Amino acid sequence: MAGNTSVPGASVVARTIALLSAFDEAHPRLTLTELSRRADLPLTTAHRLVSELTRAGALSKTANGDYVVGQRLWQLGVLAPVQTDLTRVASPFLHDLYAGTLATVHMAVRDGLKVLYLDRLSGQRSVPVVSEIGSRLPLHATGVGKVLLAHTSEALQHKALASLERVTPYTITQPALLKAQLERVRVDGYATTYEEMTLGQCSVAVPIFRDRTEVVAALGIVVPSLKRDKPRLVSALQVAAHGIGRSLSGRG
Incomplete structure (x- = not known):
């Protein structure tokens, strides 16, 4: 929830952002009452702003009366440099x-304590995954997330290690164990997960460097098992990540 938006003096922009921020992966559809509550706004204020956002195309009202993110926001979102240039x-x-x-x-890239998925390719022979383009999942439970967490500041790592949620019985929730894994990620150059986000799925991921120093994203693969193919998959990922990083560096 946004919080503090109901206090006197909160700007219209702050209240509008609070309303839009009420939507997330777990709440893609919200009623007006739910929007009001999650944005910490009076119902009358929420109704007025939601009506304006709907008229502008930023929100859309479904047949059953729920609200969803509108096409206008999607059109603006895909213009973000992290989306257009990198993708x-x-x-x-x-x-x-x-x-x-x-x-x-x-x-994927890091978005706070979440990993934000920018692109995904899969087919009928691919293992089903929960990640979708635009979805946000926990850093500590995903291969790409571990890569990004391993290459971020100590302050953010400390914050992440203090809030490890269990997603499956195999999710790493012990701070000391995850910290040791992150250190290995920096040494080995890749991260792995074993049924930590979804049962029956393993993943391996590598960083994408720009100018060989700045980690701008992570590239990952999800498979049923890593017992036999891990070296081959790591090699393929690293070749692709190197190509992406080299192309980004060439663009300045």
């Missing part, structure tokens, strides 16, 4: 990676 550069490498593995391939 455009990475696209051919992701397609080559998918063609060579037939596994679910995805690319």
